[in-house]
Amino acid sequence: xxxxxxxxxxxxxxxxxxxxxxxxxxxxxxxxxxxxxxxxxxxxxxxxxxxxxxxxxxxxxxxxxxxxxxxxxxxxxxxxxxxxxxxxxxxxxxxxxxxxxxxxxxxxxxxxxxxxxxxxxxxxxxxxxxxxxxxxxxxxxxxxxxxxxxxxxxxxxxxxxxxxxxxxxxxxxxxxxxxxxxxxxxxxxxxxxxxxxxxxxxx
Numbered sequence: 001x002x003x004x005x006x007x008x009x010x011x012x013x014x015x016x017x018x019x020x021x022x023x024x025x026x027x028x029x030x031x032x033x034x035x036x037x038x039x040x041x042x043x044x045x046x047x048x049x050x051x052x053x054x055x056x057x058x059x060x061x062x063x064x065x066x067x068x069x070x071x072x073x074x075x076x077x078x079x080x081x082x083x084x085x086x087x088x089x090x091x092x093x094x095x096x097x098x099x100x101x102x103x104x105x106x107x108x109x110x111x112x113x114x115x116x117x118x119x120x121x122x123x124x125x126x127x128x129x130x131x132x133x134x135x136x137x138x139x140x141x142x143x144x145x146x147x148x149x150x151x152x153x154x155x156x157x158x159x160x161x162x163x164x165x166x167x168x169x170x171x172x173x174x175x176x177x178x179x180x181x182x183x184x185x186x187x188x189x190x191x192x193x194x195x196x197x198x199x200x201x202x203x
Contacts, residue, residue: 005142014138015113015147019075019191026109028076029100030150034069034157035088039173041166065170069157069177070096072112073150078188080153080181084174090122097125101132110135113148149191153184 005011022028041062070092071082081099085092100110114120116139129135140147161180167173 005144008141008144011139011141012144012147015140018111018113018138019149022075023109023111026111027074027100027104028111028113030073030075030113030148031096031100032071032114032145032148032150032154033088033093034071034154036066037069037084037162037173037177038063038066039167039170041168067170067173067177068092069154071150071153071181072096072100073153075113075149075190078190079185080150080188081185082177082181084177086170088119090119090124093119094124094128097128097132097135101135107134111138112136113138113140115140115145115148116142152191156184157181 018028065086067084067086068088069082069084070088071080073080081103083096083099097112100112104110112135114137119125120137120139129137145151157177157180161176162173165173165176167176
């Protein structure tokens with residue numbers, strides 16, 4: 001990972017610093033997109049567990065399109081909010097940033113941790129940042145999505161909702177994703193980062 005990004009340590013230290021010592025009176029969010037989520041309707045019934053036999057799934061599905069999920073995790077309380085869209089574009093990303101700004105008191109500094117995709121750096125994004133100087137973007141190093149805490153929530157949504165779900169339409173998929181996000185947020189707790197080997201500290 002360090003070889004693929006010559007600024008790995010600097011970027012990683014910046015992100016980890018926001019987790020361990022966030023700026024006072026500022027909000028810190030982890031933002032990302034989960035793209036091409038398929039609305040699959042399983043044609044064969046799931047055969048449940050029985051003595052000596054594991055649960056079995058059929059392999060035939062009817063496809064009802066795809067969605068992208070934009071989600072932001074509040075590192076202070078672990079809460080998540082997000083929305084689904086038919087596409088993943090720079091305009092949708094800017095819409096997510098607008099939602100973050102609207103969720104906070106006017107003028108509060110907002111730090112956003114995200115990956116280094118080109119659509120996060122378009123002219124639309126730069127125009128948004130010029131209008132909202134209280135928003136600052138912090139990019140994770142290349143190939144280091146594990147540094148973005150919202151990825152942990154994506155993994156939970158995938159495991160508990162999407163992977164085992166049956167969806168009759170893209171609208172049904174969107175509704176169930178929103179339901180899962182609401183449930184996680186009601187039970188949310190912040191992630192606590194620590195070093196298991198202090199000799200490998202970055203910052």
